[in-house]
Amino acid sequence: MGRCSRCARGLLPLPLAGLGLLVAVLLLRTYSSPGPPDWAPGEGEQREEASAEERARWKEVLKGAIRIPTVSFSEDEQNTTALGEFTEYIRKVFPGIFSCSFIQHEIIADYSHLFTVQGSNPQLEPYMMLAHLDVVPASDEGWDHPPFSAQEVGGYIYGRGTLDNKGSAIGLLQALELLLKRKHRPRRSFYVGLGHDEEISGQKGARRIAAKLESRGARLSFLTDEGLAILDGVIQGLSRPIAMVGTTEKGAITLALSVETQPGHSSMPPRETSIGILAAAVSRLEQNPMPNLFGSGPEKASFEQLASEFSFPINVIMSNLWLFSPLVSRILERKASSNAIVRTTTAVAMFHAGVKSNIIPPSAGATVNFRIHPAQTVDEVMDIVTHTIGDKRVQLTVGNAFNPLPVSPYDEKSFGYQIVGRTIRDVFSDIPVAPGVCVGNTDSRHYLNLTRNIYRFSPIWLKPEDLSRIHGLNERISVQSYELLVQFYLRLIQNADVEALPMPHSEVHEL
Numbered sequence: 001m002g003r004c005s006r007c008a009r010g011l012l013p014l015p016l017a018g019l020g021l022l023v024a025v026l027l028l029r030t031y032s033s034p035g036p037p038d039w040a041p042g043e044g045e046q047r048e049e050a051s052a053e054e055r056a057r058w059k060e061v062l063k064g065a066i067r068i069p070t071v072s073f074s075e076d077e078q079n080t081t082a083l084g085e086f087t088e089y090i091r092k093v094f095p096g097i098f099s100c101s102f103i104q105h106e107i108i109a110d111y112s113h114l115f116t117v118q119g120s121n122p123q124l125e126p127y128m129m130l131a132h133l134d135v136v137p138a139s140d141e142g143w144d145h146p147p148f149s150a151q152e153v154g155g156y157i158y159g160r161g162t163l164d165n166k167g168s169a170i171g172l173l174q175a176l177e178l179l180l181k182r183k184h185r186p187r188r189s190f191y192v193g194l195g196h197d198e199e200i201s202g203q204k205g206a207r208r209i210a211a212k213l214e215s216r217g218a219r220l221s222f223l224t225d226e227g228l229a230i231l232d233g234v235i236q237g238l239s240r241p242i243a244m245v246g247t248t249e250k251g252a253i254t255l256a257l258s259v260e261t262q263p264g265h266s267s268m269p270p271r272e273t274s275i276g277i278l279a280a281a282v283s284r285l286e287q288n289p290m291p292n293l294f295g296s297g298p299e300k301a302s303f304e305q306l307a308s309e310f311s312f313p314i315n316v317i318m319s320n321l322w323l324f325s326p327l328v329s330r331i332l333e334r335k336a337s338s339n340a341i342v343r344t345t346t347a348v349a350m351f352h353a354g355v356k357s358n359i360i361p362p363s364a365g366a367t368v369n370f371r372i373h374p375a376q377t378v379d380e381v382m383d384i385v386t387h388t389i390g391d392k393r394v395q396l397t398v399g400n401a402f403n404p405l406p407v408s409p410y411d412e413k414s415f416g417y418q419i420v421g422r423t424i425r426d427v428f429s430d431i432p433v434a435p436g437v438c439v440g441n442t443d444s445r446h447y448l449n450l451t452r453n454i455y456r457f458s459p460i461w462l463k464p465e466d467l468s469r470i471h472g473l474n475e476r477i478s479v480q481s482y483e484l485l486v487q488f489y490l491r492l493i494q495n496a497d498v499e500a501l502p503m504p505h506s507e508v509h510e511l
């Protein structure tokens, strides 16, 4: 008995106690998230509501803008006639903005726009909102309604740019126009930047707008741009729609691989041809993906903050990533969309070699596009690539390359993040807001010298089937969704007028 009880006390209870403690910790972490800060009633008051006539006008103004085919075809080809027409159009449909004494309008790089709105309180640090007015090409083929016709069918406005990103460009100005009509002058100054070449890298528009502001010594409290959105059913396991705000963007490398060998005849081939050498190198890159970095970048925070929104038992797993990270990282890498969040991706995009069946080609070339995870750099990726290929006969030439963008703060004291978050909750009935990583790039990366507080969020509602409409067929926005988009910018301008954030939860609890 004695030995038994010693045995029982000495061995069994300890692991059991440990397990009990573990379960307690898991549950505590699952059901104790801090939640958003409490705003005092009246903070950023003065809500502006729009009448039915005004809302009807909003969608007609959007349709007119969609019908102007502001297409960026390639780095050096844009529809400049349409870009010029767009300038005339906004002058016509937003008379309040263009005649306002405290708003300055400048055309940058021929077709981009910079609006400076002087707030009534010069002590408040200004912020900036971006959108772009150019769109990717679209032909009528495959569309239910032509891409530049802006037809309204079944409550949706169809057209290239409705989601990306003319909806925001027009919606932003629409919100400002309404405020002016209501004789509302913002307290905090802000800028609106509309780029005309985002789809081809923003080297002219966004870059020059940013340079102009820098030359004037401007500093921004925060910056908003397109990016992530409201995701409804896009992330599996979440029980309701959530809003994700991009706090960083992946970096990128476009890498050219080439192999040169002696030309020859197919009747007496060498043991390896340029094609074989290059194909083996490309295959090694595909077979050896870059390391899974889940947990070393901001993607972990996305899951932690949304943890309680998942159904059981995923909520317990997501709330305890300190324990379950390895499991979650392996699940995420199974699907291409979530794999893109946990690692630097490798995409073999082009392959050129050979001209004739009886000729050994003297050269072969391939282009590989890497999208760099926020926890890696261009140099680190290139080291891995060189090592993985491990063949000096393969020449590597780095084309366009840039590091991931710095992660913008998203804590309780981050003014911009909290203003954007509060605006989302105000307009979209209190949905949860979490930070996220943009796997694509935006104009905002040209503004790093003006602020490190960059929040990439398009106030649009996306279901899984909508993702392929962006840059794809049948891009469309519902009339209701567009009205909410305008409301979002309206509310954002008003919310940004507060002088400071309410006290964060953590400090309230310390008192």
Ligand SMILES: [Zn+2]
Pocket (backbone or CB within 6 Å): 132, 164, 165, 198, 226
């Ligand atoms: Zn875009």
